[in-house]
Amino acid sequence: MKKILVLCFILTFFSQSGQACDICGCRLGGIYFGILPGFNYHFVGLRYSHATFNASLKYNSEYNQDEFSEDTYQRYDLLGRYSIHAKLQISFMVPYLVNQMNGSHQNVRSTGLGDPMLLLYYTPFNTSDQVQKDWKHSLMIGGGLKFPLGEFKKEDQGELINRNFQLGSGSLDYLLSLNYTLRYKNLGLNVESSYKLNSRNNENYLFGNQMNTSGYLIYWFEKPQISFLPYLGAYYERAGMHQDGKIDQVNTGGSALFGSVGLQSFYNNLNINILYQHPIAQNFNVEEIAHIETGARFTVGMLYTFTFKKKKKTESH
Numbered sequence: 001m002k003k004i005l006v007l008c009f010i011l012t013f014f015s016q017s018g019q020a021c022d023i024c025g026c027r028l029g030g031i032y033f034g035i036l037p038g039f040n041y042h043f044v045g046l047r048y049s050h051a052t053f054n055a056s057l058k059y060n061s062e063y064n065q066d067e068f069s070e071d072t073y074q075r076y077d078l079l080g081r082y083s084i085h086a087k088l089q090i091s092f093m094v095p096y097l098v099n100q101m102n103g104s105h106q107n108v109r110s111t112g113l114g115d116p117m118l119l120l121y122y123t124p125f126n127t128s129d130q131v132q133k134d135w136k137h138s139l140m141i142g143g144g145l146k147f148p149l150g151e152f153k154k155e156d157q158g159e160l161i162n163r164n165f166q167l168g169s170g171s172l173d174y175l176l177s178l179n180y181t182l183r184y185k186n187l188g189l190n191v192e193s194s195y196k197l198n199s200r201n202n203e204n205y206l207f208g209n210q211m212n213t214s215g216y217l218i219y220w221f222e223k224p225q226i227s228f229l230p231y232l233g234a235y236y237e238r239a240g241m242h243q244d245g246k247i248d249q250v251n252t253g254g255s256a257l258f259g260s261v262g263l264q265s266f267y268n269n270l271n272i273n274i275l276y277q278h279p280i281a282q283n284f285n286v287e288e289i290a291h292i293e294t295g296a297r298f299t300v301g302m303l304y305t306f307t308f309k310k311k312k313k314t315e316s317h
Contacts, residue, residue, distance in 0.1 A: 031093070036179075039083060040083055043305045044303070044304055045078075045304060049299045052071065053073070055292045057289055057291075058289055071101050072100040073099050075098075079301075079303075087122060088122055092117065094116040098110075106156060112151055113150055120143060120144060121141065135184055139178075147172065149168060173198045174196070175195070177192075178194070190218055191214070193214075195209070211238050212237035213235070216262070234259055234280075236255070251284075251287055256281065269306060270303070270304060273303075275298070277296060279295070
């Protein structure tokens with residue numbers, strides 16, 4: 001989600017009791033910041049992400065009833081950055097999740113705080129503020145943690161609901177992130193990639209590691225007080241298989257490729273970002289009787305940038 005909103009593809013199927021749904025889509029996740037304001041600025045903002053998934057199990061048997069699940073995942077991120085200096089920034093994301101599952105065997109709504117993320121970014125080079133140059137570029141390299149604060153043992157009718165539908169993973173996870181922007185006059189390229197190395201939670205369950213990458217072509221329309229940045233590109237994400245104890249979980253993990261189109265605008269201290277992603281290819285690790293399909297995604301966000309004014313030194317008398 002991009003990034004923006006940040007979104008993962010981890011597919012899990014559980015053998016639960018007859019009234020519990022065994023199929024579920026994916027939850028929104030990942031790290032996405034996109035084109036950011038100047039590195040000397042702090043910012044704070046809100047971002048909304050929306051995704052839908054359809055899943056089904058077709059047994060083709062008179063003894064087992066087919067199952068389906070239509071899932072909607074909404075995510076509200078409070079995000080921000082504190083610039084220590086031009087080469088070092090601290091970024092955070094605090095998600096609030098609204099997950100809705102409508103299935104043949106289960107209807108569940110789950111809302112609450114998700115797992116927040118904290119990252120430290122280092123900028124080895126940045127020439128984006130050098131107005132006299134036609135060629136400009138910047139690189140951010142980051143690392144951080146995802147903290148297990150979201151609920152991960154939610155039950156429905158006495159049964160644990162699908163792991164992907166939980167608000168958190170219950171594990172402390174490790175994050176790596178890279179954001180590179182290249183610009184020639186008004187034309188540019190932004191590449192962002194992240195990797196999440198997951199650890200086991202206290203139930204000895206391990207979510208597969210996750211990777212996501214985006215690449216966008218950008219054009220700058222700049223005016224004295226306002227700028228528009230339309231962009232077009234692709235987003236790819238992949239997740240490994242889960243493990244329950246030492247046992248690999250079937251029907252988990254997969255990948256998807258999205259075509260993306262978006263628009264950013266900068267006006268004074270405000271930055272507004274709109275992103276639409278349409279699935280192009282999907283490849284999930286599912287058995288013959290199982291099917292999962294993701295729908296389009298939509299993200300909209302707004303940032304407010306600011307600096308702290310330095311106090312003038314008073315003369316001593």
